[in-house]
Amino acid sequence: MQAKITRVFSFDASHILTGHRGKCKNLHGHTYTLEVEVVGDFDNTEDSMVLDYGDLKKCVESVLEHYDHAYLFDCSAELGSVERAVAELLISKGLTATAIAGRTTTENIASQLLTTLVSSGLNVSRVRLSETPSTYAEVERCIQ
Numbered sequence: 001m002q003a004k005i006t007r008v009f010s011f012d013a014s015h016i017l018t019g020h021r022g023k024c025k026n027l028h029g030h031t032y033t034l035e036v037e038v039v040g041d042f043d044n045t046e047d048s049m050v051l052d053y054g055d056l057k058k059c060v061e062s063v064l065e066h067y068d069h070a071y072l073f074d075c076s077a078e079l080g081s082v083e084r085a086v087a088e089l090l091i092s093k094g095l096t097a098t099a100i101a102g103r104t105t106t107e108n109i110a111s112q113l114l115t116t117l118v119s120s121g122l123n124v125s126r127v128r129l130s131e132t133p134s135t136y137a138e139v140e141r142c143i144q
Helices: 053-064 082-092 106-119
Strands: 002-015 028-041 070-074 097-100 124-132 135-140
Touching: 002 053, 028 053, 028 106, 053 106, 070 082, 082 097, 097 106, 106 124, 106 135
Parallel strands: 002 070, 070 097
Antiparallel strands: 002 028, 028 124, 124 135
16 A cells, blocks of 8 residues: 655745846745655555655755755856856855756756655655745656
């Protein structure tokens, strides 16, 4: 029998949405809330659980250490763009800037987190990333 378990995390990060028409074109930050859902068998396991919540925490936090209190930037942003210049300046000063594949929208950040967590060995079926208490993006993975 399969079950899904979820653990909630939070991290702080900043970004710029280059080309955005609203206020988010400016440098700003969020306290993100991340929900990570893992699916798996539990009835044929020695401890009758999909995964220990402590093990899930360790794995997710090892990924989030690259995002927490970091400047997130689009790795494909043009050289000389404000977004890229900020990243280069921070990196040159030994500060944390984390590259995202694509614009630093909630959807793209959630997608990258899902991919990274799956690559780390977790059987993640869904991540939900909130950038405010009233907004979130959810990315799911089809599991056979």
